[in-house]
Amino acid sequence: MSLETLSGQSEKAYALLQEDAEKILKLIEVQMTNLTMPQCPLYEEVLDTQMFGLSREIDFAVRLNLINEEEGKELMDKLERQLSALHESSMEQKEKSQ
Amino acid sequence: MSLETLSGQSEKAYALLQEDAEKILKLIEVQMTNLTMPQCPLYEEVLDTQMFGLSREIDFAVRLNLINEEEGKELMDKLERQLSALHESSMEQKEKSQ
Numbered sequence: 251m252s253l254e255t256l257s258g259q260s261e262k263a264y265a266l267l268q269e270d271a272e273k274i275l276k277l278i279e280v281q282m283t284n285l286t287m288p289q290c291p292l293y294e295e296v297l298d299t300q301m302f303g304l305s306r307e308i309d310f311a312v313r314l315n316l317i318n319e320e321e322g323k324e325l326m327d328k329l330e331r332q333l334s335a336l337h338e339s340s341m342e343q344k345e346k347s348q
Numbered sequence: 349m350s351l352e353t354l355s356g357q358s359e360k361a362y363a364l365l366q367e368d369a370e371k372i373l374k375l376i377e378v379q380m381t382n383l384t385m386p387q388c389p390l391y392e393e394v395l396d397t398q399m400f401g402l403s404r405e406i407d408f409a410v411r412l413n414l415i416n417e418e419e420g421k422e423l424m425d426k427l428e429r430q431l432s433a434l435h436e437s438s439m440e441q442k443e444k445s446q
Contacts, residue, residue: 259357259412262412263408263412266408266411266412267408270404270408298397299396299397299400302397302400302401303400303401303403303404304404305401306368306401306402306404306405307404307405307408310361310364310365310368310405310408310409311408313364314357314360314361314364314414316412
């Protein structure tokens, strides 16, 4: 196995986590637009499971000292803010279309 | 940030994943003995969510080249075998006690 600095791994880890957060956001966006209502329990379950998965990845990266706890917390917080904005705009759209 | 070889990180990553698999096994063991029946949907949900979390960690470690795909697959397979043995022995115990 080749030698690599921990710092290079850190950058890669952070980029992967951002990608994964991005994927969750896209998944929820698609779900909101096409599949189910945000009030649907299935929607909540998918979201909770996905958020749990990402939190496990972040926790794992923190334990490997690839990212620090603060960075991990920010990643989760940012995704939560984005999801909540998405949820609100989807609600507004539905109200307008009624 | 200190320099560390990728190989040291790999070992640590693998050990952490094994620990996490061990934790899931313990959690399910406690649930089986004390809380709910294995037929209970809540039990299935907890197990599925936990397995999903571990699979996200493993996938993340694979993408960082910390473990290879084969090692990741083996970790999941081993845990699944252990859970299934646990499930069977719990069923046998319940049958005996009836």
